[in-house]
Amino acid sequence: MAETVFSKILRGEIPCHKLYEDDLVLAFLDIAPLAPGHAVVIPKEPAQTLDELSDDSAAALGRVLPRLCRALQRATGTRDYNVLQNNGRLAHQAVDHVHFHIIPKPSDAQGLGVKWPTGSLDHGAAQELAARVLEQV
Numbered sequence: 001m002a003e004t005v006f007s008k009i010l011r012g013e014i015p016c017h018k019l020y021e022d023d024l025v026l027a028f029l030d031i032a033p034l035a036p037g038h039a040v041v042i043p044k045e046p047a048q049t050l051d052e053l054s055d056d057s058a059a060a061l062g063r064v065l066p067r068l069c070r071a072l073q074r075a076t077g078t079r080d081y082n083v084l085q086n087n088g089r090l091a092h093q094a095v096d097h098v099h100f101h102i103i104p105k106p107s108d109a110q111g112l113g114v115k116w117p118t119g120s121l122d123h124g125a126a127q128e129l130a131a132r133v134l135e136q137v
Helices: 005-010 055-076 123-136
Strands: 018-021 025-029 039-043 081-084 100-104
Touching: 005 025, 005 039, 018 055, 025 055, 039 055, 055 081, 055 100
Parallel strands: none
Antiparallel strands: 018 025, 025 039, 039 100, 081 100
16 A cells, blocks of 8 residues: 555654544544544554455444544534545545544534535336345445
8 A cells, every 4th residue: 555644644753633542543633624623533454445444444443433423522512523434536535545534514614515416216227236236245
């Protein structure tokens, strides 16, 4: 895996404002926050996208994310928030290391802005796709 800013943070070469750390996960404040309390949560395991991550690291992230969301809610006084995770350039991934953003949404002016251009589901195609996915799980 390519060297990333997160690799340097994990090695202590770049400082961060640490929010949480255990053997598998590190969380810290984002240096370009969309709102106060904007956090980044990364696995210590080097993996570019979520599908490349081990089950152990994925489980650790799943255990830590809700805990951090609750802590950020209490610390910022903000009830609403987004959890964002991108995989690949077309999906807006900027750092080639799995990471989740926890972004408090204190107002319309702060936090993540999302456009969601919905389509309509073709039930026949959906049934075929669901069958193909079930074969792969």
